[in-house]
Amino acid sequence: MIPKKHPINKKKNLVSLLKTWFGMVQEEGESLLFDKEMSSSGADKYKKRKFKVWRVLGYCLSALTIIFIFFKYASNISDSLGTSNHKYIPKSRSFYSHDIQQDSPLIFPAIENQPALKKAGLEILFTKGTQGNFVVNLDQKPMTEKQKKQLLASNENNDKVLYIKNQFIDHGKIVYSGSKKESPENVIVTLVDFDSYGLDSIVKIVQNRVDYAQKQGYGVYVRWIQEFIPFIEDQDLSKQINQDFIKFLIMRQAMYAFPHAKNFWFLDKNALIMNMNMNLDTQIFSKTNKQLIENDLVYLKSHIIQDAQIKTHGNIWKKDAKSATESEDTKFTMNDAQFSYMFAKQYLPIENIDTSSFLMKNDMYAHALLDYMNDPLFRQYSWQSIQQALSHCLQWHPLLMRNLILIREKLIGSFYDPNPSKNSGNDEGAVIDAKKDAYYEGHFVVKFRDCLRLKTCNSLLTEFYNKIEKN
Numbered sequence: 170m171i172p173k174k175h176p177i178n179k180k181k182n183l184v185s186l187l188k189t190w191f192g193m194v195q196e197e198g199e200s201l202l203f204d205k206e207m208s209s210s211g212a213d214k215y216k217k218r219k220f221k222v223w224r225v226l227g228y229c230l231s232a233l234t235i236i237f238i239f240f241k242y243a244s245n246i247s248d249s250l251g252t253s254n255h256k257y258i259p260k261s262r263s264f265y266s267h268d269i270q271q272d273s274p275l276i277f278p279a280i281e282n283q284p285a286l287k288k289a290g291l292e293i294l295f296t297k298g299t300q301g302n303f304v305v306n307l308d309q310k311p312m313t314e315k316q317k318k319q320l321l322a323s324n325e326n327n328d329k330v331l332y333i334k335n336q337f338i339d340h341g342k343i344v345y346s347g348s349k350k351e352s353p354e355n356v357i358v359t360l361v362d363f364d365s366y367g368l369d370s371i372v373k374i375v376q377n378r379v380d381y382a383q384k385q386g387y388g389v390y391v392r393w394i395q396e397f398i399p400f401i402e403d404q405d406l407s408k409q410i411n412q413d414f415i416k417f418l419i420m421r422q423a424m425y426a427f428p429h430a431k432n433f434w435f436l437d438k439n440a441l442i443m444n445m446n447m448n449l450d451t452q453i454f455s456k457t458n459k460q461l462i463e464n465d466l467v468y469l470k471s472h473i474i475q476d477a478q479i480k481t482h483g484n485i486w487k488k489d490a491k492s493a494t495e496s497e498d499t500k501f502t503m504n505d506a507q508f509s510y511m512f513a514k515q516y517l518p519i520e521n522i523d524t525s526s527f528l529m530k531n532d533m534y535a536h537a538l539l540d541y542m543n544d545p546l547f548r549q550y551s552w553q554s555i556q557q558a559l560s561h562c563l564q565w566h567p568l569l570m571r572n573l574i575l576i577r578e579k580l581i582g583s584f585y586d587p588n589p590s591k592n593s594g595n596d597e598g599a600v601i602d603a604k605k606d607a608y609y610e611g612h613f614v615v616k617f618r619d620c621l622r623l624k625t626c627n628s629l630l631t632e633f634y635n636k637i638e639k640n
Contacts, residue, residue, distance in 0.1 A: 170565035244310035262425045264400060266308045269339060274353050274388035277375050278340045281435065285333050285365045286393070294334055295399055305399045311339045311476035338535060341396050344426040350382045352429035355449055356388035357381070358419055361438050363393055364406075370627045374438055381442045388430060390423040402549050413555035415522055424531050424539075439626060440582060440616040441633050447527070447613045452580050453511070458501045468514055468575040473522050479564040481575055509534035509572035513581060514558075515606070521556050522575070525616050534572040538562065539570075566611040582616045583608035584631065 237301050262412045285293070295303035312320075312335045320332035345352065353466035357378050361371050375391055382389045397415045398404045405411055416435055422434050434449065436442070461467040468478045511528040529535045529578065541547060541562050552558040586607035608615040615633055 181450075188470070262421055263342075263344075264307060264422070265342045267310055267342055268344045269311050270341045270510065271343050272346050274345055274347065274356075274427070275379055275382060276343050276345065276381065277389060277391035278361070278393055279336055280361075280368070280371050280375055282333050283350065283366075283368045283371055285330075286337060286362065286395075289330060290604075291395065291398065294337055294395070303399050305338065309338065311342055323398075337393065338395070341392065341422070347429075349429040352427060352430045353382075353386060353388035355385075356390055356423055356427050356430045356433050356597075357387075358396040358433055358435045359391045359438060360415060360419055361391060361414075361505075363395065365621065365626075366438070367627060370630050374441075377441050377634065377637070378436070381445055384445055387447045388427055390419070390426055392419055392422070402545060409431045410552060410555055414542070414548055414558075416524060417539050420529060420531065421536075421539045421543060424536070428531075430531055433529045433531065433583070434527070435524075435527055436582070436614070437486045437616065439618070439620055440526060440614055441637065442613070443608075443614050443615050443633065443637055444611060445637070452613055453528070453576070454503045456503055458505075461503070466577045466580060467593055468577075471514065471575055473514075473563060473573075473575070475561045479570070481570065481573060499633050506574060507572065508574040510538060511574045511576055513578040513606075514575045514582070515578050515583070522559060523578060523582070524555055524559065525618075526614060528581065534569065538569055541566075577608035579608075579612060582614040583612045584616045585615050 232531050291303055295305055298304040312332075314333075317332065320328045320335075323329070333588075355562075359374065359378055361374055363371070378389050378391060381387070394406065394412060394415055398406070399417060401411060401414060403411050416437075418436055420433055424430075432449065456466060468481065473479075473481065496544075509530045509532050513523040513526060515523045529539075542559065547558070547562075550558075552561075563573055581605055617626060617629045620629055
């Protein structure tokens with residue numbers, strides 16, 4: 170049976186379709202209008218929030234600026250009131266707050282003031298602290314040219330003493346002002362004593378260093394040993410160990426005065442450079458590994474001091490040279506060695522490390538060793554000698570020991586022997602082992618051991634200085 174088809178009401182369907190369409194349009198319009206209203210209100214809220222954020226940021230920046238200016242001003246006030254606070258750690262290694270720039274690499278004190286300085290004494294040159302020790306004002310500004318002229322023109326004795334005192338203090342503030350290209354690579358460092366030596370002897374010591382430095386292109390850094398008295402705890406210079414500790418203080422100051430120099434050579438006041446044609450390069454740095462080992466110029470796997478438990482390293486060469494140190498075709502020099510400081514080993518009166526003539530590089534490990542030796546707590550320990558203190562420092566710190574090289578004493582300072590062997594110094598096989606580092610004519614440097622105790626320093630300096638003049 171076929172179902173019947175009902176007739177379709179086209180008019181009714183069209184009206185309902187139009188109603189549906191208009192309803193959808195109305196709903197879409199209302200939704201668009203609502204979205205527009207919402208978007209406009211959201212934009213306004215966003216603008217308001219953005220304005221508030223920038224305003225808060227402006228307030229914060231203003232507050233931070235005010236706080237920075239306040240603390241900057243407060244720190245300047247505290248520094249001006251006193252930078253000598255023990256908690257204050259300066260960025261530089263200088264003792265003083267002010268420097269005096271000098272364009273000459275020859276830095277030495279006014280030697281002609283020796284008689285006046287000895288007459289004035291430490292009581293006038295320094296002031297007494299609360300504990301009775303000598304102190305110095307580290308923030309005192311150097312004398313101006315106007316002040317110098319006024320003090321020199323005055324007829325008052327007190328003004329002359331004040332001028333000498335200020336000149337004595339200001340000498341420790343002198344630094345070399347040359348650039349890295351102008352700076353000398355090597356600097357000779359020496360301490361002189363206005364109390365134990367006369368004017369004539371001090372002139373010979375300083376002139377010897379200056380003459381040699383001018384010929385070799387080295388720098389010179391000479392200071393009075395009395396300048397360092399306020400910076401040590403035991404201020405009695407009659408004790409040799411106190412004088413020896415000052416050697417490490419002046420080496421650190423020399424590195425500050427010559428920041429671009431590579432090597433620093435400390436040479437004791439009881440020594441003279443005899444051969445002006447020799448230098449550190451020909452004596453040490455240009456020596457090949459074969460020359461060093463075959464001639465026993467360097468001590469490998471050796472004790473620092475007598476009866477020491479720890480020895481030096483057996484290989485002193487850098488990593489790139491270790492693989493070919495035994496090759497005859499390749500020659501390595503001391504420049505290929507890994508070291509930061511170089512001390513001589515002496516055998517008389519006992520096997521010991523010598524601190525009357527030694528070399529230091531201007532590097533991190535040398536700075537570390539100097540800072541260790543210059544630490545007040547370390548100095549205050551009851552050391553029997555500077556050799557004991559230095560060997561303790563090296564033996565208990567393997568990294569510091571790794572950068573040490575022990576060399577023959579005669580390379581940088583032969584000792585004076587009043588009864589020398591009749592054999593020539595060039596015939597090393599004929600000289601007994603205990604005196605193999607004694608001075609002979611033609612050697613680089615002569616050192617006068619125990620001349621202060623024997624009271625022969627002045628006579629020996631005069632005798633050997635005249636021999637230099639004849640050469």
